[in-house]
Amino acid sequence: MSEDSKQAEAVEEKPYKPTSPSTKLNFDGFWDYDDAPQSADHVEYKDQYELFIGGEFVAPEKDRYFDSLNPATEEKLTSFGEATQQDIDKAVKSARKAFDKSWSTLEPKERGKYIFRLARLIQERAREFAVLESMDGGKPIRESRDVDVPLAAAHFFYYAGWADKLDYAFPGKKAKPLGVAGQIIPWNFPLLMLAWKIAPALATGNTVVLKPAETTSLTALKFAELCQDAGLPDGVVNIVTGAGQTGSAIVNHDDIDKIAFTGSTEVGKIIKKSLAGTDKRYTLELGGKGPNIIFEDAPLDQAVEGIVNAIFFNQGHVCCAGSRLFVQEGIADTVVQKLRDRMETLIVGDPLDKNTDIGAINSEQQYNKINEYLEIGVNEGAEMYQSSCKIPETGYFCRPTLFTNVGQSNRIVQEEIFGPVLTVQTFRTAEEGIEKANNTPYGLAGGVWTDKGSKIFKTGSEIRNGVVWSNTYNKFDPTSPFGGYKESGEGREGGLQGLYPYVNLQ
Amino acid sequence: MSDRIEVLKTYKTYAGGNFPRTESGRYYKVYDGNDNILANACQCSRKDLRDAVVAARNAQKGWNGRSAYNRGQILYRIAEMLETRKAQFIEELETIGYKTKKAKAEVEASIDRLIYYAGWSDKYQQVFGTINPVSSSHFNFSMPEPMGVVNVWAPEERPLLGLVSVMAPVIVGGNTCVILASEKYPLSAISFAEVLNSSDVPGGVVNILTGFRDELLEHMTTHKDVNAFFYTDPNIVQEQRKQIDENATLNLKRVRRKPVEDWESEEAQSPYYITDFQETKTTWHPVGL
Incomplete structure (x- = not known):
């Protein structure tokens, strides 16, 4: 055996470790994050x-x-x-x-x-x-x-x-x-x-x-x-x-x-x-049960980020959360796979750690409610997928959760869960997607993902929601009015329209 | 002196662009200013209301889909049709006790009110819509959109002007409606339906029922496929007002009350009557290459 080949063998024995993310995400544990705690020393509060x-x-x-x-x-x-x-x-x-x-x-x-x-x-x-x-x-x-x-x-x-x-x-x-x-x-x-x-x-x-x-x-x-x-x-x-x-x-x-x-x-x-x-x-x-509609021509990787932001932002404790995902049939398998991959990378844990994606569920009561809904979902025959991340032993934490094989009348599709729980449904035509999106008593906010501007406006105008996010989700701004149709509320907050509820016009 | 026997009109209801009788077969008597019987009006039932709501719901998407310009022209057309039938409406108001001058004023004010709102059809969006300068790279705008189906109690007095004043701002904004006509003076409303029917207003956009307020109130305010309830009564009894509000909680129906005393006054018309039946929709559209 020549000197050269010996060297080659020695090199091969070393496990492969990428120095930058490769084209395919690798989830085998190379990417552990160190703790990055935010100091709370300078913060004062009374007993x-x-x-x-x-x-x-x-x-x-x-x-x-x-x-x-x-x-x-x-x-x-x-x-x-x-x-x-x-x-x-x-x-x-x-x-x-x-x-x-x-x-x-x-x-x-x-x-x-x-x-x-x-x-x-x-x-x-x-x-x-x-x-x-x-x-x-x-x-x-x-x-x-x-x-x-x-x-x-x-x-x-x-x-x-x-x-x-x-x-x-x-x-x-x-x-x-x-x-x-x-x-x-x-x-x-x-x-x-x-x-x-x-x-x-x-x-x-x-x-x-x-x-x-x-x-x-x-x-x-x-x-x-x-x-x-x-x-x-x-x-x-x-x-x-x-x-x-x-x-x-x-x-x-x-x-x-x-x-x-x-x-x-x-x-x-x-x-x-x-x-x-x-x-x-x-x-x-x-409350809300926000539809997030992904068309076949959507930029998929961007959409997956958007889906994650729509439902896992603030542990899903968001009245306008995109808790119902509607994916056009042709890309459904791809999107769900990409979504599961992305969910695996989410870090659940200490709210004061700067790397944390999903913090603690706000209270024991809410924690129990979410778990109840997980049970309801499984009993209704839906398929549950949860990321395999580690979660702390104390505190109220919930893994990011996905339900597939759900029906329009399932309770997990109709009722607001207010947690990191997403249901996935599919549709063929835009009309079907819109019909399903509108089929709850709620009407707060929703998302539309497509590369086509005209489709954004058409779909957006037919969704009975107070806010339409296109190719984005959970964006807020003081100049932008926010509020619901139907049973999601009355009146608007934010923007010029947000002044109206506080004045008498004479 | 002719001995010709007059042909009397049967007053029915107006729903889905047709003139059906009440399914209940019930009637109540309508009297003129001297307590002589004028007609038998339909005493509509819950079922009539439900049918009318179905017609209104079915018509709403198409009506809202019309261009603003087209809706304006149709409202203008209603005014044109009313103008050509002025004499008939003046005469009808006279039979219930109006003096000619007052009757003429009411019909003319009704025509003018239709023109007023016809003109708003493609302007309120510009006045009340906004473009919002958000910090992220989005084109963000808020537009008024119709609430959907509105149930309306027309004012009890002013059988024509009151009816027109509550109907026009609701439909010009793309809503459809079910209106319960003045209980005591329902005949002008049904004659007005004939005007609507010849004005290119799609069937179902305006539906007009006659009957008893106390009986239909419960059904009009509890119907779950109705988005808003609109009434005007300045002297409503507290108990009934509370009942309206309480029933509206069932599906978060928007309740709008405009206790207008004088329907010929300036306070009886404004673009805010239109926006009272609009929701604001905000759209975030991406900006980028």
Whole structure:
């Protein structure tokens, strides 16, 4: 054996290790990521938070507090005061006083400057808010850092500018504020939803009483600190914490002029019913079962990224999530294979790790609900596929999940799961795809993937949804109105249209 | 003096472009200003309503698919047809107690209102649609789109002008509708259906029923294939108002109430009556090479 061939053998014995990703993704474990933790050292939060009423933190009347857990560790993070009827009375009174005495009499341009201040303060403390959002709610730091917090700041910045320009928003009419707005927000985008609610309300001259979700109230109370820092007149923003009963006290309060709610369709209907026969205005941003339609001529790799973003963004805790995938028949097998390959690469785990794609499910209750739906799906005869990734032993985590062989009437196709669970259906003609896409009581948002512009517009115009994303998904912008058709809600948030729910036109 | 016997008109309903009688076979008496019987009107039933909603739903896609220009021309055509039948409508209003001057004013205001909304057909989108300067590389725009099928209670007073004022803004925006005519004065509404029927309005776009409000309210507000409910009554009893709102929660029906007192006033028409029955659709279109 010559020297040369010996050398060759020695080389061959070494396992092949690519130095850059080859054309075919290799999943045999060469690509382990090191931990990349986001430091939480500089972040401060108190052990216990009181209610924010009339510009100061005050203890709840009944002196009751409830714990808030970090869903990734199941450990207590902090606790919040439980607001009861008396506290809501107090908050509404202070909001009313602020409306009459300071906020509605303030020059619109000065009102705008306060809102600009809030936008700037969020930007200055953006990382702190992002870390807290991930600790309190379980979402990956990459999302809270790059999406939630910057968008929240942008929202305040956008609406601040409207404050002294309302005469240009409603042709032929004069816009007047409503008064006191009661606002109830969900746990999936805590700070961002707060921004969606508070920014347009303040810009139009209303004052607010806002209740964050009971599992994710931390950033709302940190925001209360910003209101103090900004020198916002006392009582313009009031933040009360608590669960459903607190929300119900807001909805049914006689001195509130408008209710803005984001949450499930089930609760939205209860609220709409509670408001029956009253003069209160309301907007509802409710559930969804977003169709994501992939045509044969779509750019497939881009589409697969889009499908992943549509359903696995924020653990699928997104009302507009693309939870129903419709693939044109000819490419169905290819797309499902590519999707499974891509799902294998998703990292599920510590929300504070910068590499994490999918963080913790927000609460034990939601975790149980998702698992129930997985069981329902299997019992309905669907084929379940889950990625084989490692998941932490403590905390509420769920593997990205795919269901094939589903029928239009299956519960996992009709009902909102609010988790990382995708159903896959196929269609032959555009008409069939559209018909299936429209076949739920929901109508919030959906996606269309094709290389053909005319097809985007035609399909988009026939989908009964408030938002159509073409060749993209889950994009948000303060200038872009958002909201549902059918049972996904009433009214729009964002953009010029988002001013309308907060004004009387005269 | 001629001894010719007059031919009296049978007042029926208008659904899907046809003039059927109520399936229930029921009727109620309509009186003139002096309490003399004028006609037997159909006392429509739940089934009539459901049939009308089916007709409205079937017509909606096609109606919305018409160009804005075409919808405007059709509304204009309704006005033309009404103008040529002015005398008939004035006479009909007189029989229920209108003075000639007032009757003439109502018919003329109705014609003008149709022209007003005909003109909006291809403009409200421009005034109320937006192009949104998003930060990503997308062309992002929001357009008004019709809600779908709207159930309407026409105003009880002003049997012609009230009806036209609630119908025009709903249909000019691409919706179809089922209208319950004024209960006390339903005859102008049915005569107006004859105008619609000769104005190139596709069958099913406007459906007009007659009958009892209290009986049909429940069915009109609980129907799950109806997207919105529109009423005007300034003096509605609180209990009924609550019932409307509560029933609407079933499928998140949009409820719009315009308690207009004077249908000849300026507050009785505006483009906001159109947008009240529109949803906003936002589209993100990719930009790139």
